[in-house]
Amino acid sequence: MRRLVMWDIDYTLLRGGGVASTAWKAAFTEVTGVPWQDTPIFGGRTDTDICTEVFATHGVTDCTHERFFARYVETVHESRHEFAIQGHLMPGVREVLAHLGADPTVVQTLVTGNVPQVAAMKVAAFGLDGAFDAEIGGYGTDDSVRATLVRRSLERARAKYGEDFRPVVIGDTVNDVTAALANDAVAIAVATGATSAAELTAAGAHVVLPDLSDLEAAVQALRA
Template structure:
């Protein structure tokens, strides 16, 4: 163990739950703030914390950490309530089970998550679509750990070091994601970036942003694994 730390984004990289995520966010924001009618904000690849703060500011609400913690509790409850809908309406993206299983079984790979979701929400999504058990979620970086996504890289590395005694570096850490914010997290957090053009960013945009490797999707297990281990 210990040659490569692979950190996976969740939404639009591993799975797609359509509008359910936005619906859960909106309902949770309303429950937390009392604003049943509110302006939404957009920004693929944001942490939940940053998305909450930006939505607060867009609606004249002063964001606070206490309010954010109430929001995350509501959001996680909403994800649990919508579990059946995630199972029924969500889908796993091409090649994902195969490449995740390859990493899970590889003796030189530590595999976890780096996502804007909270850990509980991410775990619910993975479980709903049969991807649970393929990563060690205790070792990841999540959207309620820090506001700024690049900081999650260090959070994950520290958790891995505490749990395993292995210290990973920018040269031995790889992020897998689909957004320009994922690329930014790799660049500023210190990691290599393997991108999948399965979200809103095109392959050309991801390359221009600085991703070292870009795939249309993760279906070519051998090629993706080779990039993760290179």
């Protein structure tokens, strides 16, 4: 059985340097006419979940997710060149992706809280877009619950390839770990974000790595 490796983006593959967050705030004010007041916690959450909270916090009741996301995507597109300027790849990412990409027993995709268009712009900014079958990914517009994104990705992979997969999720937050476990996936965690290795271990991650700079350790974990 081949492995479906589902990659989180932010603080797992790369840091976007605040480009998407800035675009989010600008798009919100443009669409709603309401000044930005409070920034929620973004880490490990889906854009749909965050959007619902932002609307509620700012007292907005007449704006749909679809309308907001359309403008958000446009705003990110306008500043997409800033990802590579203000952000950077996490250690070892390019090497691990290349190694797994040469393995016929592995299919790599994205499972991320980002909307699909923004996910694509982030990975493309660093030349990573060719590493993933983005068509079978799970994205922040699929559902507000992250575990559902993993399930949707697995369903898409099975439908496209006509085979079952052993799912492996890699991310940097407790939400990534719990989403993996909810789908009987191998949960690989990297302590490259705001969540400590101890917290990731306590959440039930099967393997916790400080980062991906040790190619052998990373590949061994992802082939578990």
